[in-house]
Amino acid sequence: MYDIGKYQEATTVEEALRYLHDDPGSRIIAGGTDILINVREGKDMGVHLVGIQRINPLRKIIVNREGTLSIGPLVTFTELEENELINKYVSYLGQAGGTMGGPQLRNIATIGGNICNGATSADSASMLFCLNARLHLRTKESERTIPIQDFYLGPGKVDLKSGEMLTEILIDRIDYQGFAGKYTKFSQRKALDIATIGCSLMLKIRKNIIEDLRLAYGVAAPTPVRCCNAEQYAVGKMVTLEVAKTIGMKALEDVSPRDSWRGSKAYREQLIQELAQRAVMELLDQGGKKDA
Amino acid sequence: MEFRIVGENVPRKDAVAKVTGKARYTRDMGMPNMLYGKVLRSSITHGRIKSMDIHKAESLKGVVKVLTPFNTKCHNFPTAGHPYNLDPNHQDIADRNVLTDWVRFYGDEIAAVIAEDEFSAKKALKMIDVVYEELPFYLDPEEALKEGATEIHEGSKNVVGHNRFTLGDIDIEEAFDQADFVYEEVLEVKPVQHCQMENQVAYAYVEGNGRLVVVTSTQIPHIVRRILSSALNMPVGNIRVIKPIIGGGFGNKQDLVLEPLVAMMTLAVNGRPVLLDMEREECITSTRTRHGARFYMKTGLRKDGRIIAKQLKVYGNGGAYAAHGHAVIGKMGGDFYRLYPAEKAVEYESYTAYTNCSVAGAMRAYGTPQITFAFEAHMDNIALEMDIDPLVLREKNMVQKGFVDQLTGVPILTCGLPEIISKGKEYIDWDKKRKQYSAQTGDKRRGVGFALFGYRTSTYPVCLEIGGARIVMNQDGSVQLQMGATEIGQGAATVFSQMAAETIGIPYEMVHFEEFTDTDVVPFDPGAYASRQCYVSGKAVRKAATEVREKILKRASGMLKIQQFALDVQDGNIIRADNGEVLCHVGKIALDAFYNRTDADTITADVTEVSDTNCIAFGGCVAEVEVDIPTGRVEIMKVLNIHDSGKIINPVLAEGQVHGGMSMGLGYALSEVMLYNEKTGAPRNNNLLDYKLPTLMDTPRLDVLFVGENDPTAPYGNKALGEPPAVPSAPAIRNAILHATGVKVNKLPMNPQTLFEYFCAAGLI
Numbered sequence A: 001m002y003d004i005g006k007y008q009e010a011t012t013v014e015e016a017l018r019y020l021h022d023d024p025g026s027r028i029i030a031g032g033t034d035i036l037i038n039v040r041e042g043k044d045m046g047v048h049l050v051g052i053q054r055i056n057p058l059r060k061i062i063v064n065r066e067g068t069l070s071i072g073p074l075v076t077f078t079e080l081e082e083n084e085l086i087n088k089y090v091s092y093l094g095q096a097g098g099t100m101g102g103p104q105l106r107n108i109a110t111i112g113g114n115i116c117n118g119a120t121s122a123d124s125a126s127m128l129f130c131l132n133a134r135l136h137l138r139t140k141e142s143e144r145t146i147p148i149q150d151f152y153l154g155p156g157k158v159d160l161k162s163g164e165m166l167t168e169i170l171i172d173r174i175d176y177q178g179f180a181g182k183y184t185k186f187s188q189r190k191a192l193d194i195a196t197i198g199c200s201l202m203l204k205i206r207k208n209i210i211e212d213l214r215l216a217y218g219v220a221a222p223t224p225v226r227c228c229n230a231e232q233y234a235v236g237k238m239v240t241l242e243v244a245k246t247i248g249m250k251a252l253e254d255v256s257p258r259d260s261w262r263g264s265k266a267y268r269e270q271l272i273q274e275l276a277q278r279a280v281m282e283l284l285d286q287g288g289k290k291d292a
Numbered sequence B: 001m002e003f004r005i006v007g008e009n010v011p012r013k014d015a016v017a018k019v020t021g022k023a024r025y026t027r028d029m030g031m032p033n034m035l036y037g038k039v040l041r042s043s044i045t046h047g048r049i050k051s052m053d054i055h056k057a058e059s060l061k062g063v064v065k066v067l068t069p070f071n072t073k074c075h076n077f078p079t080a081g082h083p084y085n086l087d088p089n090h091q092d093i094a095d096r097n098v099l100t101d102w103v104r105f106y107g108d109e110i111a112a113v114i115a116e117d118e119f120s121a122k123k124a125l126k127m128i129d130v131v132y133e134e135l136p137f138y139l140d141p142e143e144a145l146k147e148g149a150t151e152i153h154e155g156s157k158n159v160v161g162h163n164r165f166t167l168g169d170i171d172i173e174e175a176f177d178q179a180d181f182v183y184e185e186v187l188e189v190k191p192v193q194h195c196q197m198e199n200q201v202a203y204a205y206v207e208g209n210g211r212l213v214v215v216t217s218t219q220i221p222h223i224v225r226r227i228l229s230s231a232l233n234m235p236v237g238n239i240r241v242i243k244p245i246i247g248g249g250f251g252n253k254q255d256l257v258l259e260p261l262v263a264m265m266t267l268a269v270n271g272r273p274v275l276l277d278m279e280r281e282e283c284i285t286s287t288r289t290r291h292g293a294r295f296y297m298k299t300g301l302r303k304d305g306r307i308i309a310k311q312l313k314v315y316g317n318g319g320a321y322a323a324h325g326h327a328v329i330g331k332m333g334g335d336f337y338r339l340y341p342a343e344k345a346v347e348y349e350s351y352t353a354y355t356n357c358s359v360a361g362a363m364r365a366y367g368t369p370q371i372t373f374a375f376e377a378h379m380d381n382i383a384l385e386m387d388i389d390p391l392v393l394r395e396k397n398m399v400q401k402g403f404v405d406q407l408t409g410v411p412i413l414t415c416g417l418p419e420i421i422s423k424g425k426e427y428i429d430w431d432k433k434r435k436q437y438s439a440q441t442g443d444k445r446r447g448v449g450f451a452l453f454g455y456r457t458s459t460y461p462v463c464l465e466i467g468g469a470r471i472v473m474n475q476d477g478s479v480q481l482q483m484g485a486t487e488i489g490q491g492a493a494t495v496f497s498q499m500a501a502e503t504i505g506i507p508y509e510m511v512h513f514e515e516f517t518d519t520d521v522v523p524f525d526p527g528a529y530a531s532r533q534c535y536v537s538g539k540a541v542r543k544a545a546t547e548v549r550e551k552i553l554k555r556a557s558g559m560l561k562i563q564q565f566a567l568d569v570q571d572g573n574i575i576r577a578d579n580g581e582v583l584c585h586v587g588k589i590a591l592d593a594f595y596n597r598t599d600a601d602t603i604t605a606d607v608t609e610v611s612d613t614n615c616i617a618f619g620g621c622v623a624e625v626e627v628d629i630p631t632g633r634v635e636i637m638k639v640l641n642i643h644d645s646g647k648i649i650n651p652v653l654a655e656g657q658v659h660g661g662m663s664m665g666l667g668y669a670l671s672e673v674m675l676y677n678e679k680t681g682a683p684r685n686n687n688l689l690d691y692k693l694p695t696l697m698d699t700p701r702l703d704v705l706f707v708g709e710n711d712p713t714a715p716y717g718n719k720a721l722g723e724p725p726a727v728p729s730a731p732a733i734r735n736a737i738l739h740a741t742g743v744k745v746n747k748l749p750m751n752p753q754t755l756f757e758y759f760c761a762a763g764l765i
């Protein structure tokens, strides 16, 4: 039972922006896998929805001449996982998306919805933090591009202005070229579950020395977080198990996990260290080694 | 016994209907002009309703009526699907009413809205203003039983039930004094939920002739009928209960959960049909759960590993209403005593306490998974302390063929335990791996573990065990098999049809079984619970089928002018018993029975059979695990359930039954638990995101093996199989974790957070 007050469906970005502008309280519905859950729970009763599923340009994944990857917000996680460009340049982003829910969910849930929903547990978010993704946002009257770090304001809160829509997710070449990456979702179940901790790691190694390392977590703070202390420590180090362990320990300086009935702070801290350490060693084995 | 159809993998009667979506479940039906009900559930855990304002809700468009505890009248009723007990001292506790002004758990039913559509009903719920006066609440049974605790039911002292027995020649303390080794510990299991796929759903209406009809997804249609009669003060004969195809029950539907309310609703609107369809969130908090329990266990052994004394005290968490009363926790005593009989003395004492948790009731294997976890864990802890192989310890103590249960008088005539152990050892390569994994270091460690159990097939002699069957022969020689025993997805329709076909001598396809159970049509049978139907109701099938077969042969003898003893029915034909010569098809006999001008007498049988025997099914599980110590995650590498359930009537169906039970057992072991907010008593995880029912991705390959011999007390050699598969996985996995890590995990579930805490405490992290 869904209490939906009004539904309008757009076929172009401009039309959608107009609907949003003319009906300020209205909300975008993409795959609906977050928003309809809320409506069913009675949180957004009588909600006005603007459907964007038929805006085909928002489903594109392209690379421009400078090598900047542009991912449309309507790209589903199945599409992300299967897309050639994604697999060529940022396969680990597709891999992160592959940990979402189950196959049915991945066929409908979108990357844009995942980000705009603002959950710290969003499985695509921490990797996009590592990738320094930028978000292109438009209203009927204006547009802007901001780093994803600035978009996340707090638990379930994002910097989405009234009438604003996410139209593109941008990743520059320098943010992916030469990196290996891995997303580790630790959840109680192997499918249909929320992460206890999500750990995204990107690693660039030359002659066994860490040239660049990017580490971000979901559920380790109210929003996804990058671990600057761990990253700074890592650069220039020779990869050993000791170094990997220290990276995990350093990560603790950048996070602030909570004690909750879903998992204790102590346990989440244990996972934060352990997952980083394992990911570093695994990427080392798997070709993080290969010279960029 | 030689069987032709029993033991064969005939296809399920409902297979095609289910895979093509044609099977009709309660929600697929409904009535024209139907109204929709929704229940207002309490948003406190324990307290009284001081006032309730329904004016706004009543005036909402689409709302037909709002029921409250103040404007409805209904007798208190018990909810358990037990046969009625003629002795008033042994009847189930009638502590429930349709709506209550005394809230006893978070989610208790305090008002109900009837509306033209579900949406308006749901909206109206938000418009009811309730003022509560809160009372202290208890989530733990021992807290609730403390002197001076606030009573959850007046005069109860929060005791739902208590029992105690001692067995043996000497006093338990004396026996402990004689022991070389005494081991004592506390173990604990938490409440979990059935999560059957189809939530509770029912609709009710009053026929033009004034009879009340309730269509409901229940395991116990005839019992629903009787309890409705006492709740509504209406003659049983005026009530008709219909059970459509069911999407699972696992005991959750062996209770009346929404039938009295939905009946009340239709009566409140002049008999217009009203539907009540529970949502998953409601189903998790406000139906039934598996009892949580704490076990205080003490065992004394001789140096050689023989158990001479066993003592157990159990505190069961009964939740907010009695439901099955003390039956579940009380039953654990038999399981505790029987599997490893002590040489000198046994003492068992148990309490079921009222608490302010969701109501506990029947759930697949009715207490046995809990006690089996506790005792099988205890056995491995003892084995570790005494430095004995856990299977050697079991072999020294386990029950054997010829044993007579002193509590019930039931003898054990068949017992597959030795074969279960030998086959399990072989499967997992026990001796080698016990050694190989004994001294591991590192992050990932492996272990193997075993657990055994015994399971009584029916409830005899604790309860009456009665079954009914009617067989009506059609004009083509096929038959209608009609039973009050219910198909709830377990395959009852199929196996009963196999039994009838076997005994009559006709092909399986010639037995028709209507899966809609209609109390106006089918003979009395209490329904699908325990693991009773194949055994108890199977006896009724055998009796009715034997009668039909006799009637066929008698008529055939007259028609063919051959003496009856020289004839047989086989594969749908009348044959000569000595050489198998086919004489005619049963259809010919049937037609004669219908239309013979001088001697028409249709072939039917309508029987009741009271079962005054019982038998014990046995089983075990053996598992190999890999424990990831730093993350607390357990990976199951290999797992096998072995069952001695006597004759297996349909191996493919039986294997499916075991897979389902193992999956339940794995969830019980590693992830499932109902959580409550300690401060408010509200449920934390009444949805399938936070209630960690395992998915297919979490499920390893499940291996199944059947062993054992036909049980002579059973109609077709069969013993319990419905519930036993859910019993042994949790303790087997637990014991494998012990082997891998040396850490005694004495509680369930063993989820990563819990194991992390255990491993920290043990210094492994």
Ligand SMILES: Cc1cc2nc3c(=O)[nH]c(=O)nc-3n(C[C@H](O)[C@H](O)[C@H](O)COP(=O)(O)OP(=O)(O)OC[C@H]3O[C@@H](n4cnc5c(N)ncnc54)[C@H](O)[C@@H]3O)c2cc1C
Pocket (backbone or CB within 6 Å): A027, A028, A029, A030, A031, A032, A033, A034, A035, A036, A037, A073, A074, A099, A100, A101, A102, A105, A108, A109, A110, A111, A112, A113, A114, A115, A116, A117, A121, A122, A123, A124, A160, A164, A165, A166, A167, A192, A193, A194
């Ligand atoms: C069964 C199930 C399992 C799930 N499992 C996971 C999981 O494993 N991991 C995980 O991270 N999440 C999971 N989710 C949550 C959800 O599926 C994801 O967050 C998903 O990516 C949301 O995408 P959507 O297109 O369905 O979003 P919608 O529900 O359509 O929208 C979500 C929010 O984003 C806004 N929005 C959507 N698109 C735009 C846009 N272009 N511009 C501006 N605002 C926009 C909407 O207004 C809404 O507020 C699960 C959900 C379900 C139901």
